[in-house]
Amino acid sequence: MTKKKKTSISPPVIYAGSFLFLIIIGTICLKLPFATTVPISWTDALFVATSATTVTGLSVFDPGTTLTVFGEVILMILIQCGGIGLMTFAVATLMLLRKKIGLQNRIYLQESLNQNSIGGIIKLLKLILTFVLSVQLFAVLIMTIYWIPSFGFKEGLYLSIFHVISAFNNAGFALFPDNLISFANDPIVNLVFSALFILGGIGFTVIVDVQQKKSFKQWSLHTKMMIIGTILINGVAIVVIFLLEYGNAATIGNMPLSEKIIASYFQGVTPRTAGFNTINYGDMEDSTIFFTMILMFIGAGSASTASGIKLTTFMVIVLATFSFLRQRSEPELFGRSIRIETVIRSLAITTIALFTVLSFIFLLTITENIPFLPLAFEVVSAFGTVGLSMGITAQISDIGEVLLCIVMFVGRIGPLTLFFILMKPKNVHYRYPYDQVFTG
Numbered sequence: 001m002t003k004k005k006k007t008s009i010s011p012p013v014i015y016a017g018s019f020l021f022l023i024i025i026g027t028i029c030l031k032l033p034f035a036t037t038v039p040i041s042w043t044d045a046l047f048v049a050t051s052a053t054t055v056t057g058l059s060v061f062d063p064g065t066t067l068t069v070f071g072e073v074i075l076m077i078l079i080q081c082g083g084i085g086l087m088t089f090a091v092a093t094l095m096l097l098r099k100k101i102g103l104q105n106r107i108y109l110q111e112s113l114n115q116n117s118i119g120g121i122i123k124l125l126k127l128i129l130t131f132v133l134s135v136q137l138f139a140v141l142i143m144t145i146y147w148i149p150s151f152g153f154k155e156g157l158y159l160s161i162f163h164v165i166s167a168f169n170n171a172g173f174a175l176f177p178d179n180l181i182s183f184a185n186d187p188i189v190n191l192v193f194s195a196l197f198i199l200g201g202i203g204f205t206v207i208v209d210v211q212q213k214k215s216f217k218q219w220s221l222h223t224k225m226m227i228i229g230t231i232l233i234n235g236v237a238i239v240v241i242f243l244l245e246y247g248n249a250a251t252i253g254n255m256p257l258s259e260k261i262i263a264s265y266f267q268g269v270t271p272r273t274a275g276f277n278t279i280n281y282g283d284m285e286d287s288t289i290f291f292t293m294i295l296m297f298i299g300a301g302s303a304s305t306a307s308g309i310k311l312t313t314f315m316v317i318v319l320a321t322f323s324f325l326r327q328r329s330e331p332e333l334f335g336r337s338i339r340i341e342t343v344i345r346s347l348a349i350t351t352i353a354l355f356t357v358l359s360f361i362f363l364l365t366i367t368e369n370i371p372f373l374p375l376a377f378e379v380v381s382a383f384g385t386v387g388l389s390m391g392i393t394a395q396i397s398d399i400g401e402v403l404l405c406i407v408m409f410v411g412r413i414g415p416l417t418l419f420f421i422l423m424k425p426k427n428v429h430y431r432y433p434y435d436q437v438f439t440g
Helices: 011-031 042-053 069-084 086-096 103-112 121-151 153-168 187-202 204-212 221-245 257-269 286-298 311-325 340-367 372-383 398-413 415-423
Strands: none
Touching: 011 042, 011 069, 011 398, 011 415, 042 069, 042 398, 069 121, 069 153, 121 153, 121 187, 121 204, 153 187, 187 204, 187 221, 187 257, 204 221, 221 257, 221 286, 221 311, 286 372, 311 340, 340 372, 340 398, 340 415, 372 398
């Protein structure tokens, strides 16, 4: 008898399947009668479970009043597992049980952490988990001390744990009815929360690289691009939002200058997938809304709790454009060249992302009777797993909720992962003759 050939499941399928598994379990848990204070539909449970697992933050109901403590704990678990990755937690559990981490699990972990090789992957995992736990515990300590006088010990501790997990994982879920609008002028909340989602969104490999290599020259090109790019894009975003909203009485127009700066700072850094808001987006200028959509589409760092096309993807495309204009064959930065394969990959990610966003905006304009700009904003927010909204989430139909669930799922696993799962591309060892194509 001939032995059947053992078929292995590809890492992209495992990676996407882990999120799907969490969403299904989360949906069932949130539908339990003791998870909510009022009955919710299966569609609403699916939507919120998907939003939490993909660390988006969009919700069709107010989590603070609709969910019981059990439901809120389920939400926290989904956010933490979705932000760090289920495979990361699975391998970490095997490590705690002193089980051997096999090659297959290392490959799955490599996909989950978006690494190029499995070399040193377990060491990287240990460093990541140490960093995550240390930062979250420190932030919980700060917020507990700060909130205990206002909410009491138990409530202050609970609110601190929930919001720190939500902030670090860039989820944007809050237990306050107005998200964080009531804390718009609170420097502690603004600084602690923004520090959490910036650290969570910059990328775990960047954090590890900075920890291990103390000088700028020793950092990898990816780390340099992420840190410089984050500073630049956040700086530009803060200034632009400050200028666009300066005279808007519905947002920051009537605030003192110091409060305008704080509010502009928070809204400048939050669109890169954090999802918290201290200003009502429905009151913002159309120009600010459009600018925020660009920020949400770009997103934050690879191998992080964030989504979008990723900041480095955007930077590679910009650098490639400048290289073409300078008639250079490859983009260059900090004395290093970027491979043409990376440029093509970046273009593919951006093209698929644009196609996904535009397709679902088109579909939702058919299913929903909602103005175009708020609808487009919602789709881009879902794709970037940001969670910001112009206040229309609760008005979306069941069909619209399912469509947004798909967008959030695609945004979290990444456009290329979905493409590799659906298309199953194979390597070819031939090419056709070149021919001329006129462009521009």
